[in-house]
Amino acid sequence: RYRTPFGIRHVTIDPDHGLTVNGEYTKLQGVDLHHDLGALGAAFHADAALRQLTIMKSMGVNALRTSHNPPAPEMIEICERLGIVMLVEAFDCWRTGKNPYDYGRFFDEHSEADITEMVRAARNSPAVIMWSIGNEIPDSTSTAGLGMAERLIDAVKKADDTRPVVIGSDKYRSLPSPGSAADQMLAKLDGLGLNYNTAASVDALHARYPHLFLFESESSSETSSRGAYQEPEHLNTGENHTPGKREPSAYDNNLASWTMSGEYGLKKDRDRKFFTGQFLWSGIDYIGEPTPYDVFPVKASFFGAVDTAGFPKDMYYLFKSQWTSEPMVHLVPMDWTGHRPGETVEVWVYANVDTVELFLNGHSLGVRRFDTKKTTDGRTYLETTEATGDDKTVTTGPYPGSYTSPNNSAGKL
Structure with a gap:
């Protein structure tokens, strides 16, 4: 039996x-x-x-x-x-x-x-x-x-x-x-x-x-560290090789x-x-294949959306915004401890809602809205219209470095 x-x-x-x-x-x-x-x-x-x-x-x-x-x-x-x-x-x-x-x-x-x-x-x-x-x-x-x-x-x-x-x-x-x-x-x-x-x-x-x-x-x-933010204007950044830090950027731009x-x-x-x-x-950082730092004492990869302790990185929230329907908003950077007073910080928002308003110390810094778009087969999604610079394979056209949807004959994102 x-x-x-x-x-x-x-x-x-x-x-x-x-x-x-x-x-x-x-x-x-x-x-x-x-x-x-x-x-x-x-x-x-x-x-x-x-x-x-x-x-x-x-x-x-x-x-x-x-x-x-x-x-x-x-x-x-x-x-x-x-x-x-x-x-x-x-x-x-x-x-x-x-x-x-x-x-x-x-x-x-x-x-x-x-x-x-x-x-x-x-x-x-x-x-x-x-x-x-x-x-x-x-x-x-x-x-x-x-x-x-x-x-x-x-x-x-x-x-x-x-x-x-x-x-x-x-x-x-x-x-x-x-x-x-x-x-x-x-x-x-x-x-x-x-x-x-x-x-x-x-x-x-x-x-x-x-x-x-x-x-x-x-x-x-991509590789990233929790709380490490470098050069958001660049699709691909160099790693921080400072001894004791060795952090790749979490702006979805360390490739x-x-x-x-x-x-x-x-x-x-x-x-x-x-x-x-x-x-x-990968879903979670793992022991072995130390990337991007194949040097002692590093022994783990930095590929994960979550680190080896189970703490989410910013990439976790990027995928959550696209893979879940319960309303959520996440700010990148996720903390301010690495910035000096008065420093200009580029802020990204991962969200699955159409409108987001950003506040700093109780004061509104503005409202941003997604456009509602459709795929070629009619599925609805939300997306920004400005160039995003997320595609290192495209070097020409009206939006070099930016992915273009097959459903956008006008060339907009």
């Missing part, structure tokens, strides 16, 4: 019409989380994981990508309880490793058994909506990699043929050559997760590969070479009904 809880839900993912859950159009408002729990380390604690995901849900998160490893069974149970759907993923490499002692040493002998075990452990959960066979896999665009992918996909489908199989990839920021291994790989998959793609590349892939549903498996990847701002990723996702959604890299 085998006892297992189960739930009933109906999920469809259409390459042209996006995601529906129980018949309702939905966007994946997701995060990527590493398995560690900050100061508690790498051993799994259900209460700590519940706290992490509860904080994520308060930001509006409805999806989790297990990057890049099978989740603990308790993590699946927590997602079920909180109503969070899951992309369950195996492997950060196949045969070719990224580090000297990577999983590539065991891939040929154990990968099919390991991914089968992953699927069997999670397939009864209604929270799980798709399987991923890897992330940023070096072998995935090689001829040998085509055979590796077939073995993994066959193993997944043998254990569960009811959910789509995808891959998370940084290899498709431009269109692959027809007939190349990268091109042939996409014929084997149901969906493609994109890591840090421009809006133009998303549209090009959608046109070239109409059988694939597309989503952002890693988006934004690695491969990244775009959080605002850009939100707009790109919003404007494309076919786009299934995104997974923010």
Whole structure:
């Protein structure tokens, strides 16, 4: 006798019409989380994981990508309880490793058994909506990699043929050559997760590969520190290297070479009904991959919308303003302790209401209103009209450096 809880839900993912859950159009408002729990380390604690995901849900998160490893069974149970759907993923490499002692040493002998075990452990959960066979896999665009992918996909489908199989990839920021291994790989998959793609590349892939549903498996990847604010007039700032501080700016403007701002990723996702959604890299800072400071004593990434202690950064409120409907307003900077008396401070507002008034010591500094706009398929949203300077990929046109909606033929934002 085998006892297992189960739930009933109906999920469809259409390459042209996006995601529906129980018949309702939905966007994946997701995060990527590493398995560690900050100061508690790498051993799994259900209460700590519940706290992490509860904080994520308060930001509006409805999806989790297990990057890049099978989740603990308790993590699946927590997602079920909180109503969070899951992309369950195996492997950060196949045969070719990224580090000297990577999983590539065991891939040929154990990968099919390991991914089968992953699927069997999670397939009864209604929270799980798709399987991923890897992330940023070096072998995935090689001829040998085509055979590796077939073995993994066959193993997944043998254990569960009811959910789509995808891959998370940084290899498709431009269109692959027809007939190349990268091109042939996409014929084997149901969906493609994109890591840090421009809006133009998303549209090009959608046109070239109409059988694939597309989503952002890693988006934004900006770095920030709570209470650190630098050069809001610049899309990309340098880091503060002062010993003892080492702080990247929280104005959504501290970007690695491969990244775009959080605002850009939100707009790109919003404007494309076919786009299934995104997974923010990352929901929470994590131990390892110290970025942007790969120097002692730094041991953690600064990618998160929330820090390792569970305290929200400003980016948390940016995504909350777009992913939740309960009225909220958040000021950037979130504190004034780093500014001198009389200093001019550029203030941003993250809000999901149409009108905001700013007060300083009881005196109004003015009112700002969003315009009400619509996507090409008729969904309503609020947005400013001035140039925002959030797109480092655009250098020409009436608003250089600013994202332009496909629904704005006049060129305004």
